[in-house]
Amino acid sequence: MTNTQAEQAAAARRAEEGTAVEAGSKATERFTASGKLAKLEVPKERVSLLAGAAIKAINDIAVEHQVTYEEYNALKAWLIKVGTDGEWPLFLDVWLEHTIEDVNSKDRPGAASTIEGPYYVPGAPVLQTPATLEMREDEEGTPFLLKGRFTDTAGNPIQDAQVEIWHADAAGYYSQYAPGLPEWLFRATVKADENGYFEINTKRPAPYQIPTDGACGQLIAAAGWHAWRPAHIHIKVSAPGYQLVTQQLYFPGDPHNEDDIASAVKPELMLEPKPRADGGEGEEAVYDYVLAKEGEHK
Template identity: 55%
Template sequence: MTDTTTQQATAAASGAAATEQFRGKQRTEAAEVDTKRVDTLVTELLAATHDIIRRHQVTYAEYDALKTWLIQVGADGEWPLFLDVWLERVVEEVANASREGSKGTIEGPYYVPDSPRLPAEAALPMRDGEGGTALLFQGQVRSLHGTPLAGATVEMWQADNDGLYSQFAPGLPEWNLRGTVVVDDQGGFRIHTIQPAPYQIPTDGSCGTLIRAAGWHAWRPAHLHLKVAAPGHQLVTTQLYFQGGAHVSDDIATAVKPELILDPTPVADGTGREVTYDFVLDKA
């Protein structure tokens, strides 16, 4: 893992970067607001909060501490981190309840669109001597009926061997360990990368304050992020984890699902590990 100085520097900048990425997404994907839905959701959210205050006899000191913390979350730019770590998994669960194909999970705060397009067999952009165990991630994209989906894309991003993401940590090349692979005519892909490491979410800002106050840990298990798409089919956003990895059973974001756990095996020539994982997409 990174030393403390590097990790703290990264945490200080990552909130602002995540906020800016989300604002850009909202400018291009702005949705119409249904006033009746807003009324229902906000009214019930407030009612649930009122119930918590009454049941736990919240004091003014606790209320003021909450106000101070909420203000600081905004000042730190950590709303994307807070929401993606502690709320997004339930939104994803509801949104994809009827999906028949591959399981999805949270996107997280570190997605960046428009990564470099790569052929069906390719290495993700990485530095010379990139740390970590070499990993070949391969598979096929197909429909619910088993038809290979030529023209599908497998968009992939991940942390490096120090748990850091390009564009959210200083000193990393812009597209390090980020790429969009275009599958072959049989829906196949072979992506050469490294196996990422577990990492702590940033802890030197407001989310870290909450974690310490509640006595929680801040760790996410090692994972690969993916968005898999094909014309006429539903996009799946997911993360894939590693069998036996640290914090697979107690992920702070509670985003791990049994169907999303990989079990890589050693490559015959001893140069790393490999794993096959296929994606099945629902019709749009």
């Protein structure tokens, strides 16, 4: 599906089913319920350092660019709208998370990682390899097989490894974040076999726009930016005793690999799709995972 076709499909879906506010509210609710803040114990000195640096940076921008009261009030109104639309998870995951991820993964050997994004849902159905993700009978998209193998940094097979996988449908919508989609559409936790090998059958996703009818879309329009993300498959890979790796896997030739609005594309995450080796319909790609043991560093 081309960008134009994806945009038209997304517009039609939005008109009938969902809005950015609905998706944003669900993202906010899920983050609040995720437990990620349950053990937050940041020393006061660290809070003072980070908050002080952020406040200083904003004030420096105001001085450097001679911000007017009209611009300040527009910013204040927009920040309020980000909150009322529930889009803080979207805003932070699109424009900040890639830097946080780079900082936190720089010393970990093994598979490359990137941002999680706002649409992860834990507890997806558990499937054994070879697995087929849930999809509708008339699901659009090219059949796609993702397969690979888990090893440690010494090249030994990893047992009890798993792949959490999720991605959008052909219109750019994620299950549980847009009405009218099956609950676990294109979502699963796939268990690798005893040799660390896995196979996952799904449909190749299309490029899509992040929601543009809320506060984030208002910023994008005002700045003259685009809202496109290249086609990608979300992945979390893990095994007992090994460090979790979060990824998005991309497809060559996508026009937005070079200007992804979320700045999440890395060369190490690019797939190499080929015709199915078994002669079946669609494509396949091999992506192997090297996982670092807990506490292991470069």
